[in-house]
């Protein structure tokens with residue numbers, strides 16, 4: 382049967398710009414499926430971590446992929462649950478050591494190729510808001526709407542600082558700022574799918590915005606382009 386036309390919204394940008402919160406709320410508001418591709422990469426990072434290998438060793442990571450089945454579903458709260466083979470790893474993939482492993486494995490072309498089909502299939506089956514680093518450039522170059530969401534490094538460090546304080550695990554502002562600048566550099570200088578705005582992407586700088594202001598701006602961009 383002919384697949385009816387699905388809407389796809391690609392939201393890319395650096396860590397800490399508020400992408401996932403904005404993408405999730407946007408999807409909920411418009412009745413679309415939210416796909417958090419960072420969580421998919423994190424599941425590969427977790428698998429590498431549990432396998433005890435060096436995450437920078439491309440051959441060892443690639444050797445793990447054929448035995449890895451990744452799946453996901455959505456809880457009533459809209460939370461995207463992730464499964465490594467049949468194990469629910471939704472919480473584990475958020476641990477700081479997994480962020481580190483994931484940043485290494487996601488730089489490998491073998492891993493990016495392994496996940497490409499899975500991400501494209503989601504957009505083929507559902508109308509989606511998909512967030513990540515290379516959605517508009519590589520995964521869905523024909524997305525109906527592409528948004529590149531940024532904020533100044535200081536603003537992102539401030540948000541992270543507040544978040545960690547509230548969680549009871551504070552870290553110094555200068556250290557956080559340095560980490561963010563380092564991650565930005567890594568993400569935009571890696572050879573495989575470096576972070577950059579896609580052709581035709583609307584750049585949205587959320588520096589100084591409240592969450593609600595950013596959300597309304599994203600909704601307005603989508604409405605203008607799709608009528609949704």
Ligand code: DC
Nearest residue numbers: 418419420422483484487513514515
């Ligand atoms: O958005 P996040 O922090 O959950 O992403 C986790 C890691 O995965 C981060 O190091 C960037 C990487 N990633 C990627 O390379 N490509 C994507 N489409 C999504 C995430």
